[in-house]
Amino acid sequence: xxxxxxxxxLIPMLMGVILIFFKxxxxxxxxxxxxxxxxxxxxxxxxxxxxxxxxxxTIELGDxxxxxxxxxxxxxxxxxxxxxxxxxxxxxxxxAFQTFSAERERNYFHPFFMFLxxxxxxxxxxGDLFNLFVFFEVMLISSFILISMGSKRYQLRESLKYVxxxxxxxxxxxxxxxxxxxxxxxxxxxxxAVKISELEQTGVVSVIxxxxxxxxxxxxxxxxxxxxxxxxxxxPPAAIAAxxxxxxxxxxxxxxMRTYTLxxxxxxTVFQILLILGGLTMFIGVLGAVSQFDFxxxxxxxxxxxVGYMIMGIGIFTNLAIAGTFFFLVHNIIVKxxxxxxxxxxxxxxxxxxxxxxxxxxxxxxxxxxxxFITAISLAGIPPLTGFFGKFALIVAGFEAGHYFxxxxxxxxxxxxxxxxxxxxxxxxWGEVKFADPEGENKKVGKLLIPILPLVALTIxxxxxxxxxMQFSLELADQLMDPSQYINSVLKE
Amino acid sequence: MEILMIxxxxxxxxxxxxxxxxxxxxxxxxxxxxxxxxxxLLLLTMAGLNQGSPPLLxxxxxxxxxxxxxxxxxxxxxxxxGITAFMLVLAxxxxxxxxxxxxDELRGTEDD
Numbered sequence: 001x002x003x004x005x006x007x008x009x010l011i012p013m014l015m016g017v018i019l020i021f022f023k024x025x026x027x028x029x030x031x032x033x034x035x036x037x038x039x040x041x042x043x044x045x046x047x048x049x050x051x052x053x054x055x056x057x058t059i060e061l062g063d064x065x066x067x068x069x070x071x072x073x074x075x076x077x078x079x080x081x082x083x084x085x086x087x088x089x090x091x092x093x094x095x096a097f098q099t100f101s102a103e104r105e106r107n108y109f110h111p112f113f114m115f116l117x118x119x120x121x122x123x124x125x126x127g128d129l130f131n132l133f134v135f136f137e138v139m140l141i142s143s144f145i146l147i148s149m150g151s152k153r154y155q156l157r158e159s160l161k162y163v164x165x166x167x168x169x170x171x172x173x174x175x176x177x178x179x180x181x182x183x184x185x186x187x188x189x190x191x192x193a194v195k196i197s198e199l200e201q202t203g204v205v206s207v208i209x210x211x212x213x214x215x216x217x218x219x220x221x222x223x224x225x226x227x228x229x230x231x232x233x234x235x236p237p238a239a240i241a242a243x244x245x246x247x248x249x250x251x252x253x254x255x256x257m258r259t260y261t262l263x264x265x266x267x268x269t270v271f272q273i274l275l276i277l278g279g280l281t282m283f284i285g286v287l288g289a290v291s292q293f294d295f296x297x298x299x300x301x302x303x304x305x306x307v308g309y310m311i312m313g314i315g316i317f318t319n320l321a322i323a324g325t326f327f328f329l330v331h332n333i334i335v336k337x338x339x340x341x342x343x344x345x346x347x348x349x350x351x352x353x354x355x356x357x358x359x360x361x362x363x364x365x366x367x368x369x370x371x372x373f374i375t376a377i378s379l380a381g382i383p384p385l386t387g388f389f390g391k392f393a394l395i396v397a398g399f400e401a402g403h404y405f406x407x408x409x410x411x412x413x414x415x416x417x418x419x420x421x422x423x424x425x426x427x428x429x430w431g432e433v434k435f436a437d438p439e440g441e442n443k444k445v446g447k448l449l450i451p452i453l454p455l456v457a458l459t460i461x462x463x464x465x466x467x468x469x470m471q472f473s474l475e476l477a478d479q480l481m482d483p484s485q486y487i488n489s490v491l492k493e
Numbered sequence: 494m495e496i497l498m499i500x501x502x503x504x505x506x507x508x509x510x511x512x513x514x515x516x517x518x519x520x521x522x523x524x525x526x527x528x529x530x531x532x533x534l535l536l537l538t539m540a541g542l543n544q545g546s547p548p549l550l551x552x553x554x555x556x557x558x559x560x561x562x563x564x565x566x567x568x569x570x571x572x573x574x575g576i577t578a579f580m581l582v583l584a585x586x587x588x589x590x591x592x593x594x595x596x597d598e599l600r601g602t603e604d605d
Contacts, residue, residue, distance in 0.1 A: 130565055137572045141579065148583060156587040157599050160518075163583060167525050167576055168513065174532040174569055181562070182539030 004050075005059045005072045007043045008082050008121040011036050016114030029110045030097060036114065037093055040121070041086040048079040052472075056479070056489040058127070066491050067191040073127035073490055076476040077326065081124050081254060084330060087454070088246050088337055089117055094451035095341055096239035099348065104237075107149060116142035116243070123251050127490055129180065129187045132255065133173050136219070140166050143248060147236050155235040162232040169218035169225075176211040183208075190490035193262045193483055202267070209264040213273070216259070220252025222311050223281040226304045230288065233300040238344020241296065245303050246337030250329060253310045257325065260314055261480045262487075274315030279409045282308025286416040295343045295353040295428065298420055299336070302379070305413060306332045312410060313394050316401050319481050323473035324393030331386035331459065335379045338455035342372045345448050346428060351437025355424065360433035364441045367449060369429040371456050376425060378459045380418035385463040389470065498538040505531035518584050518594040525580070529573040533566045 015036035022028040051057055056075045060066060074082075093113065100109065119139025126132050144166075148159035181187060183204055184195040196205055214225070221229040229249070233241055264270060285305030292298045310332075313325030343353060345368055350358040362369035378385035391414060398407040433441065462469050479485055505527055512524025540562040546554035588594050 130568070134568060134572070137576070141576060144576075144579060144583075151586060151590070153590055156583070156590055160580075160583055160587050160599070163576075163580055164513075164521060164525060167580070168528060170576075171525070171528045171532045171573075174529075175535055177565075178532070178536040178539040181536070181565075182541075187561075187565075 003059060004043060004047060005057060005074055005125065006061075008040055008047070008086070009072075009118055009125065011039055011043070012114040012117040012121070016111045016118065019111040019114060020108065023106055023108060023111075026102060026105055029105060033093055033110045033113065034090075037086060037090045037117075040117065041083070041090055044079065044083040044086050044121075047074055048076075048083045051076055051079045056485060058490055067186055067188045070131050071127040071188065071190075071490055072125045073190075073486065074125060075486060076472075076479050077254070077257065078124040080330070080476070081250075082121050084333055085117070085120050085124070085247055088243065088333060089113070091337065091341070091451045091455060092239045092243040095242070095344065095448065098448050098451070099237065099239060099344060104149065109146070109149065112142045112145050112149075113243075116146065118142075120247055120251055124254060127189050129177055129189055129192065131187075133170070133177060136173065136251075137170060139248070139251065140170065143244065146240050147232060147244070149236075152235075158231045158235045162228055165218065165228045169215050172211060173215045176208060176215055179204075179208045179211065188490065189258070189262055190487040193487055194491070196263055197266065205264065206267055206269060209260075209267050209270045210273070212259055212264075213256070213270065216252045216256045217277070218252075220249045220256065220307050220311075221281075221304050222277050222307055223284055223304075226281065226285065226307075229304060230297060230300045233303070234294075234297050238296075238341055238347065241300075242337040242340035242344070245299065245340050246333045249303055249307055250333055253307060253329060256311070257314055257322070257480065260317075261322070262483045265317075265481075265483065271315050271317050274311055275403060275406055276315075278308050278310075278312030278315050279406045280308070281305070281311055282413045283409050286413045286420070289420045290416055290423075292420075293355045295346060295355060295424060296340070297353075298424060299339050299343060302417070302420070303336060305417065306336065306379075308413070309391065309394060309410060312406055313397070315406075316394070316397050316403060318397050318401055319474065319477045320393060320400065321397035322477035322480055323470065324390055324397055326473045326476055327386070327393055327470065328390030330462070331378070331390045334455050334458050334462075335375055335387065338375045338452055338459070339372075339379065341448075341452045341455075342368070342375065345445050345452075346372075348448065349437075349440045349443050349445060350428075350435040351440060352435075354436075355427040357436045358428045358434065359431040360429070360435075362429040363433050365445060368445060369425075371449065371452065372429065373425060375456055375459065376421040377418075378463070380421045381414050382418075383463070384466070386459045386466070387463075389463065389466040393470065393473075494542050495538055498534065498542065502531050502534050502538065505534065516596045518588065518596065518599075521596070522577070522580050522584055526573070526577055529569075529577075533569055533573075536566055536569065537562050 019032055051074050059072045061070045119135050122135030144163050184192050218225045233244055282305045288301040289298050309328055310325050313321045347353045378387045381387040381391045395407055509524045509528035512520045540559050545556035545558040548557045548560045
């Protein structure tokens with residue numbers, strides 16, 4: 001079993017290399033990408049199942065024993081996230097088949113898509129801090145290329161800023177690694193956790209925790225480091241925007257969850273900071289969304305606000321809150337990507353993504369409208385869909401811990417989220433038919449909807465099956481809140 | 494020796510911060526490069542600059558140097574090199590399309 005853990009990283013890497021050689025053949029590229037993503041999905045689901053049954057799985061690369069070599073670790077959190085990211089990759093790939101121009105596919109879209117998955121899966125699986133940095137860079141450089149591909153005026157301008165901001169935060173990541181290596185002399189996360197809990201100077205640890213917060217905060221777009229996100233995620237086409245909006249910021253949230261539960265769980269001031277930042281992130285994010293009048297841009301700004309909920313959950317730091325954070329994370333990956341894909345579909349129909357230039361999509365394309373409606377109210381948190389249960393768990397956890405102010409902010413944010421989703425629905429789907437593209441009424445988009453269906457189905461199924469899924473989240477939270485499980489399975493004590 | 498290195502790193506970080514905050518595109522990129530040099534030096538220094546033999550097979554030396562930071566820096570330098578190359582190409586492309594290297598003129602929210 002244990003050797004299976006390397007496959008979610010190895011498959012996309014090898015397939016990516018193979019794909020470079022077939023850049024001129026559309027069919028071969030599509031077949032190879034589909035095979036590798038399906039394989040990833042099967043293997044990662046199997047890993048999740050094994051972890052659920054047998055507990056945490058590890059693999060020591062090159063057979064070097066744990067604190068010296070690099071380990072890959074799959075606990076419930078990381079294994080369920082690689083399964084989810086593979087599913088999302090499959091959905092976005094199929095959406096890309098329908099929408100991308102032949103030129104884009106010929107210009108190395110497929111290889112870099114695979115390399116992006118290498119980075120994402122690697123960041124989820126690795127148990128070594130420097131290795132995490134390397135996988136982050138693999139992920140970032142692929143995302144740089146995917147985001148700037150096409151070289152439109154707007155794209156170039158915004159991707160340049162995205163590249164520079166992310167590079168600066170990567171450099172600070174090295175600084176944080178240097179600090180942590182200076183005080184503990186190790187890079188293995190489990191080993192660091194042991195060494196740091198034995199350390200007597202807590203001041204140094206707080207400083208390092210804040211440097212890490214800065215680094216991961218930039219990647220996951222929390223206040224006040226979110227300003228790059230709305231513009232950059234507006235630039236790429238829908239399939240790529242959905243993958244980025246669903247996954248990349250969540251990788252940042254995952255690393256915050258991992259490092260703060262494993263390495264810095266004793267540092268109360270940092271959790272206070274997280275709570276405050278979480279509140280500010282969600283409120284300012286949703287205000288940004290309310291003030292926009294562009295479909296894609298509303299969604300992009302909404303990412304910021306949703307990340308705020310997760311940061312708040314980590315800041316509350318009880319078992320229920322962590323379970324709620326995971327629930328919300330899964331919900332958000334599914335729903336946010338689906339919404340970005342819907343934005344792509346409506347843009348295809350109406351020829352614009354500006355809300356004021358389109359209305360009445362519901363009349364000409366009712367299925368698009370109602371599927372969007374389900375997803376949108378799931379994002380806003382209406383039962384019985386997933387958004388409600390994630391927020392509910394977070395709010396109950398907040399009440400139990402006595403953080404009333406943040407809870408109030410999150411409830412107001414929920415109302416404003418509903419408002420901004422309502423705004424999209426009322427202006428672009430409701431009303432008289434008026435499109436920027438006059439041909440739009442007769443466009444067939446049935447094929448485009450097929451890739452989105454699994455995501456919409458998932459948000460309904462997970463919402464109806466909230467009880468068992470919440471049990472799973474609670475089990476996952478128990479595993480995260482008890483770092484000794486992780487440490488023992490890595491260091492084999 | 495460590496103190497001296499830390500001063501050097503401090504100067505590098507200061508220069509880098511100044512350059513990143515300027516408005517010229519090329520200077521910002523150079524600033525990022527200098528920042529990466531500072532970070533790499535910091536990684537080397539934090540491990541301790543002690544003398545010792547190379548950590549190869551054999552047990553007769555009194556002390557051994559820590560090989561890990563050097564391996565890490567090598568990796569980080571290669572990554573930094575790749576990203577710098579990409580950034581320069583992207584900056585050149587942006588310059589060609591926008592006909593400016595001033596960040597003030599690269600602002601704006603219009604979606605052209």
